[in-house]
Amino acid sequence: MPLLHPFPDALPRTDAFTRVVLATLEPMLDGGRWPLRRSLGEPVDVVAGFVTDGHDRLRAELVADHPDGTQTVLPMPLRYNDEYVAAFVPAELGIHTFRVRAWIDTLGTWAEQFRRRLDGGETDALLEAEMTDLAQTLRRWAKPAPKRAAAPLVAYADRLDAGDRDAAFEPELAALADRFDPRTGLIVSDPQPVEVDPRLATFAAWYEFFPRSAADPGPDGRPQPGTLDDAARRLARVRELGFDIVYLPPISPIGVQYRKGKDGALVAEADEPGSPWAIGGFLNDGAKGGHTDVADELGGLPAFERFVAEADRLGLKVALDIAFQASPDHPWVDEHPDWFRHRPDGTIRYAENPPKKYQDVYPFDFESNDWPALWTALKGVFEAWIARGVRVFRVDNPHTKPFAFWAWCLAELKREHPDLIFLAEAFSRPRIMEALAKIGFSNSYTYFTWRLSKQDLTEYATELWHGDKAEFFRPNFWPNTPDIFHQTLADGGRPLHIARFVLAATLSPVYGIYGPPYEHPEQTRKHATKEEYADNEKFEIRTWNWRDPSSLQPLMRRVNEVRRAEAALQQGRNLRFLDIANDNVIAYVKQDGASRVLVVVNLNPFGDAGGMLHFDPASVGLDAYAPFVAHDTLSGETYRWQGTEHVVHLTPGRPAHLFVLRQG
């Protein structure tokens, strides 16, 4: 902020030294070094603390510069405590900036004091002297302007000199002052950037599945390898369930050398498909394919293009998984050996976290002597998929690549394509995840999966949506992923799957599931030793029942319907936890205008739980003394409630209420 320099070593050099001080400015991220994040239509509420010496009045303005070169200038009225406020609503994607500015309100100060002199019964002589004083000021303002333009100002000066007291208070004079006051001592803040993303960055439901598991089973009931065409046939159902973004693990050719077998076995059988994250393998024509190729067994690039077309037709966005690492068969291993790190004997270093070794994965050497070419090639990977219609990317382990790379790469890509969305898959320490969010990732995976108790969930959600973090960190809540299947969720079966789904989808406006196994809690097992699924699709092809009324599919469809219908569920900062005296039951309310949603979830999958819920209807704008209706969108039941104490009771068979509230 352009506050006064702390250690001036000479008299201020301009004639007009600064009389106005910018004391505070919100919102702001690290002094303006990182952009605040908004999505289209989300307002930027700006509060600037300006002060000056003495009793002078200030005028303040908010100036917003938009990506298309247009500018919005808004007056900032004084609220209280020296705070001047205004808000603008970005209507365009990309980087907007705003500044605040203030100056001494010469006319307003004069008019206020003159009014008090009049009210105080001041002598005519003194009043006339003051009017002469103002007239002189107006003539000084008029001087540098073209005569014709300044004529109305001079006319006011003449009227004041002629003793016309009303002249000073006419709105036209205030308008002229707006134009002609030279704004001596104007102070302007540094520009504060605001990155405006598509709506899907702040409100979206993600659905992940493996395209190779999308085929129908064979006649023997065993899984058949699926292609992207099989996957495309599943999209209508994904849309029907109410999801917005369909996310595919990597679809590039998979390496053969050191290919992993079932359950991550170090040696794969000949017919095993390998892990999609081992990027770079052979194509049907014997050539090697890398990050921008599509595996032939998935149908190749043409099948992918058909997949995107079908998604477009349904209004679904396709999210691709970008994993910046290479299998030993990746074409760049031969073409650009410099892009990898080597041991003294000249062999390429595979990934390791001693004593663990990952011989199937070569990390890139971001500090290689040839790094500008490597970085440009990696950016090119995104560009290739963008050219094929992809706008959403899930980035694998971004925290093992330099922050400087991402800051550069994401900014470059967004400059051309401000509609891109990047989800950072960094299950790392808080400051690392925050740094990634600041440098450009639109969404972040979170610790939600491990926040199980009422207290942990409450504290974590409060940190995410009620702290400074909400200005840049946008959580994407996932109850499961191919890598993460929590013991508690496995043990908690269907009741806890329902509870955690409702939590993810209503606590966070952006959430996702690794769909097929989540839909069928009864058909999934946890790995014996790892916190992930057994028979893991990372290493083998599975088959799923894509239409199963006894699965969680109906629940998912219902919850996503309510999310779309209720504006209250489309944001995070309106979350407010409610008191209910039971450690196993969590309750919260969200409101946006007439949209009011109250959620109650039983965190104990093994027993009933209930209690007295304290909820004041007046806190969401309902009549405090009249009955109101709580419609449970999950069960279809409707309750008539009144007052602030309400009995709730949940069972393993019905672990959650998703109430929509309205005046009864």
Add this chain to the structure above:
Amino acid sequence: MPLLHPFPDALPRTDAFTRVVLATLEPMLDGGRWPLRRSLGEPVDVVAGFVTDGHDRLRAELVADHPDGTQTVLPMPLRYNDEYVAAFVPAELGIHTFRVRAWIDTLGTWAEQFRRRLDGGETDALLEAEMTDLAQTLRRWAKPAPKRAAAPLVAYADRLDAGDRDAAFEPELAALADRFDPRTGLIVSDPQPVEVDPRLATFAAWYEFFPRSAADPGPDGRPQPGTLDDAARRLARVRELGFDIVYLPPISPIGVQYRKGKDGALVAEADEPGSPWAIGGFLNDGAKGGHTDVADELGGLPAFERFVAEADRLGLKVALDIAFQASPDHPWVDEHPDWFRHRPDGTIRYAENPPKKYQDVYPFDFESNDWPALWTALKGVFEAWIARGVRVFRVDNPHTKPFAFWAWCLAELKREHPDLIFLAEAFSRPRIMEALAKIGFSNSYTYFTWRLSKQDLTEYATELWHGDKAEFFRPNFWPNTPDIFHQTLADGGRPLHIARFVLAATLSPVYGIYGPPYEHPEQTRKHATKEEYADNEKFEIRTWNWRDPSSLQPLMRRVNEVRRAEAALQQGRNLRFLDIANDNVIAYVKQDGASRVLVVVNLNPFGDAGGMLHFDPASVGLDAYAPFVAHDTLSGETYRWQGTEHVVHLTPGRPAHLFVLRQG
């Protein structure tokens, strides 16, 4: 903070792009634009959040640059959550700056991974390859250095190449790495300034009195005009009562034109002394005197010099009141009419806040065309008093002069005299008071006088000492001033005078009183309509009983003794409020090592109050299960307490406990 640029428009230009990110830095004020405030010996605890990609270890350092040109470099060990910590204790007055820096710990990362390879039972071939790798790194480090200097490093490379595994873990190699590692990717924070003031800026008791009221009464008992020599005779007593700073209202000649009479009457009688804040009047030789002169009726400059000498002898600091305004008789009115604002008829504008007029006061026009000369002259006022031995200034209404003036003036003065202390008398809005503190004022008057209830006191003290404000805003608590005598204090008489004195002196390490009337609650009256004293010394000469055992003098002496003896009372941030279920009783504890002070005050001057105090002795390091002693330094009584619940009872006759605690 030098975080990565948000919108890079090209590949980073250096070969060594930044891999380390500075995520957080504390303490910091407005991004380093304003100095943090400390006093001599007060530590600066620095916490830097550094992160990097991947699994590499970091090294971090704190670099402090001192005013004398010396530098302290301290290692910052990792604490937790990516926070690296270190502290330095400034031992010199003036502006220190500190920076934090971090880089990839190449050797440490290697050694950690090598240890894990060893522990994991890695093959000899791979271990040897890693050792060769490190040896190559060491030889690369050695290359640019003089051969002889680098010889030990090369010797380690030879040992590693020869297969000596222990070599990698020797502390001498770590020390060599410290010297030779080129610290690729080093990141350094912006410098953060810390202004170090004398101890009296953070721990002091101020005593204000009017020198002209310091004479003994005449034979008829009526006040006699006192001089600075009379005032000097009172200093020994002020010191005896335990005060550190004696503060005098302005001592310059007082104007005659528009001189105010008793109770601020617009016309003074011929023999009335006028208000000392009407700066600038006639000297005995008929000349006019201004801001740097001493009124003849106070004994002139020689008497002031004797006063300062006596204060010096007693170890008291003299604080002068600097009021930047002029009476119509001020010499600058004739010499520099340009320094004042004028009406169109050429007359000088007096001060006003319409409809109120202050014809006895001309404000300076800080925006005058001749402002550089005015600003320099005003700075000269301080310089003249500094040359006469004054180091402490109480500045009258600084918020009615431009912030830019103060930022420049105070910085200039402190550059030459870093031992100066400035108290801002701005009873204004919060952000204005904060701005003055940021731009250089060492202490600030506060709202303490109007914070009367337990809740208000608790909230206000918490805001002052437990928020960000504590980094720059240093409160000076005054229960009364010549301008402020709160109705509640007037009504509450002696009991409330005791209570408010104990609160001011124990809540705040810096406090002050307008002494004579405070010592004699029974002899003072509140003005009928204004929130100030009747028979106000601002406008008339009074006489006081300077040695009165029945006054509050013994209490003041006792409290100041305890403040000096107990380190716990010499700081603010250690304040912790305690639970006691009585809205009229406030209780808090402060600890510094073995110094533990517990204060309980009855805020109701009209009745008894008590209750069960919840205080856990373990919270201040006393044995939770053994008895401890609470010695009331005010009554001399000693209690033996045990456990966490303690009965306290206070009466109007004994409105406060000032307990010193020790193990029983």
